[in-house]
Amino acid sequence: VDECPVTAIFPQEDLPAEGVRRLVGTEMIVGVSTENLDQARGALRAGATYLGVGPMFVTSTKTKPRLAGPAYAAAALAEIPLPLVPIGGITLENIRELTTGGQTRAAVCAAIVAQRDPGAAVRAFLRALAPAATMAASPPVVPVPTEVSDPHGRPPFQADSAENFR
Numbered sequence: 001v002d003e004c005p006v007t008a009i010f011p012q013e014d015l016p017a018e019g020v021r022r023l024v025g026t027e028m029i030v031g032v033s034t035e036n037l038d039q040a041r042g043a044l045r046a047g048a049t050y051l052g053v054g055p056m057f058v059t060s061t062k063t064k065p066r067l068a069g070p071a072y073a074a075a076a077l078a079e080i081p082l083p084l085v086p087i088g089g090i091t092l093e094n095i096r097e098l099t100t101g102g103q104t105r106a107a108v109c110a111a112i113v114a115q116r117d118p119g120a121a122v123r124a125f126l127r128a129l130a131p132a133a134t135m136a137a138s139p140p141v142v143p144v145p146t147e148v149s150d151p152h153g154r155p156p157f158q159a160d161s162a163e164n165f166r
Contacts, residue, residue, distance in 0.1 A: 012035070012039060017032045017043050017046035017047055018047065021046065030049050031048065032046070032051055033052040033054070033087075034051050034052065034053055034068075035053075035068045036068065037075055040080045044080055044082060048082060051080060051083070051084050051085070052087045053084050053085065054073075054087040055068060055087065056068065056087065056090055056094075057090065058089050059110065070101055073086045073103055077102050077103065086103050086105070086107070092111065092124055092128060095125065095129070102132065103132060104133040106129065108125055111125075112125070
């Protein structure tokens with residue numbers, strides 16, 4: 001896609017968001033991984049475009065010394081005016097803990113790639129997110145070129161397919 005924006009997400013221990021902004025300017029989508037509200041506030045001040053919030057649950061993908069948990073995701077949703085993407089240990093068994101708190105997005109790895117039919121797993125996650133997205137009037141995936149609006153006033157994400165969420 002000729003107009004696909006370049007996107008990067010940075011963990012807290014990597015280059016700070018303000019350093020990334022100085023390097024890439026304002027056009028690049030910059031995500032910052034956060035574990036608490038202080039980090040989220042700092043990322044917002046530094047010019048992050050969206051936040052990864054987590055880890056939500058124990059995960060087999062990365063070793064993390066502590067969990068941020070669904071309570072952090074809910075607090076960030078109430079305070080931070082950016083799109084949020086909960087991440088870490090999210091499964092079909094626990095995603096409701098996020099959707100009942102208003103989350104309409106999720107980054108999922110192990111619970112999809114470990115399945116015999118990853119496509120079916122993706123569809124199941126989209127169905128699990130759909131009620132929260134419907135209540136928030138913000139579908140998790142939309143066709144081109146519609147923007148996904150956020151009821152909390154965060155900037156929109158766009159999607160041209162389930163695989164290319166920008």
